[in-house]
Amino acid sequence: MPKTNRCDIIKSMEKELKTNAVRLSPEEQYQIRKSIVRLWKQGKSNPEIAETLDVSERHVRSVKKIYAEEGIAGIKPKTRGRRTGDKRTLTQEQEREIKKIIVDQDPDQLRLPGCMWTRENIRDLVKQKYKIDMPLSTLGYYLARWGFSVQRPAKRAYKQDEKKVAEWVEQEFPGIKERAKEENAEIYWGDETGVQNTANYAKGYAPIGKTPVVHVESKKMKINMLSAISNRGKLRFVLYKDNMNSDKLIDFMRRLVKDTKKKVFLILDNLRAHHSKKVHTWLEKHKAEIEVFFLPPYAPEYNPDELLNSNLKKNIGNRAMPRSEKELEHNVRSHMKSIQLKPDKIKAFFQAPATIYAA
Numbered sequence: 001m002p003k004t005n006r007c008d009i010i011k012s013m014e015k016e017l018k019t020n021a022v023r024l025s026p027e028e029q030y031q032i033r034k035s036i037v038r039l040w041k042q043g044k045s046n047p048e049i050a051e052t053l054d055v056s057e058r059h060v061r062s063v064k065k066i067y068a069e070e071g072i073a074g075i076k077p078k079t080r081g082r083r084t085g086d087k088r089t090l091t092q093e094q095e096r097e098i099k100k101i102i103v104d105q106d107p108d109q110l111r112l113p114g115c116m117w118t119r120e121n122i123r124d125l126v127k128q129k130y131k132i133d134m135p136l137s138t139l140g141y142y143l144a145r146w147g148f149s150v151q152r153p154a155k156r157a158y159k160q161d162e163k164k165v166a167e168w169v170e171q172e173f174p175g176i177k178e179r180a181k182e183e184n185a186e187i188y189w190g191d192e193t194g195v196q197n198t199a200n201y202a203k204g205y206a207p208i209g210k211t212p213v214v215h216v217e218s219k220k221m222k223i224n225m226l227s228a229i230s231n232r233g234k235l236r237f238v239l240y241k242d243n244m245n246s247d248k249l250i251d252f253m254r255r256l257v258k259d260t261k262k263k264v265f266l267i268l269d270n271l272r273a274h275h276s277k278k279v280h281t282w283l284e285k286h287k288a289e290i291e292v293f294f295l296p297p298y299a300p301e302y303n304p305d306e307l308l309n310s311n312l313k314k315n316i317g318n319r320a321m322p323r324s325e326k327e328l329e330h331n332v333r334s335h336m337k338s339i340q341l342k343p344d345k346i347k348a349f350f351q352a353p354a355t356i357y358a359a
Helices: 006-016 026-041 046-053 057-070 092-104 119-130 136-146 162-183 246-260 277-285 305-317 325-340 343-348
Strands: 186-196 222-229 235-240 264-268 290-294
Touching: 026 046, 026 057, 046 057, 092 119, 092 136, 119 136, 162 186, 162 264, 186 246, 186 305, 222 246, 222 305, 222 325, 235 246, 235 325, 246 264, 246 277, 246 290, 277 290, 305 325
Parallel strands: 186 264, 264 290
Antiparallel strands: 186 222, 222 235
């Protein structure tokens, strides 16, 4: 006589409990099965066991049968639900291949739409490789299980020279740092930015289908800022309305030297005004007080001061819209002064993946 399927026996045993099995946990059901075996070994008959434990005689016979065939392991609670990997659309090998493609390549390299991976073009990729048309909702579960999430991309210029960036991080800056130590100089990273009244990053709750309205000033207003930060948590800044030029940069450097009270090593990007003849001449005359070094071209993410700029714009964008240039300037100045009082926050700008080298 063929052996009865063990899973079928377990299910049958659950149904045969006179006590409501739905309300019993697997552990409680297991205790009942153990009690059946214990009473059986004590010489109790099936009717006596059934009466004592308030179960059916059929359930008693089922438990005794599976215990006789498999021992205690046969009556232990079994893991419920389908086994890991059962009934998945993709095989484990297919999953590994898709994950590797998403990590190592972008859609454009595979002639798929978009510059970043989305559920839509991943579905196209799966269909292209395996002829499987997966629902977007199913792909969402796969991506979550793989540890993928929707993220805002870090932007990188096409013209960025990775070799020059590596030389800066591994050779040039360590040399600047060593010189600063020898000459008792302080290193600052500087940058310019502009803040407009039309920029808004705020988000807020509203009924679905009813987009919230923010009243804005129709006149476009802008205030510019030149700032410099050090990995010791120091911040200096100046606000101005016109475009950056040699005179403004020289005036800022003069103030920076005066406030620092020691030699300054200032690191800037490659804005044209930074390389002007007038700036070069002034630096030659004051090289005992300040020296300027330049980041690799098209590599703003390696400047910690860029993170200060982002922080400023996010804060201003979340405030109420300014009604005048004076109010916009006040908001910017107020935020920057609050940052000056938080050296740990300034130091945190040196902890990003691309700026940690400067910490």
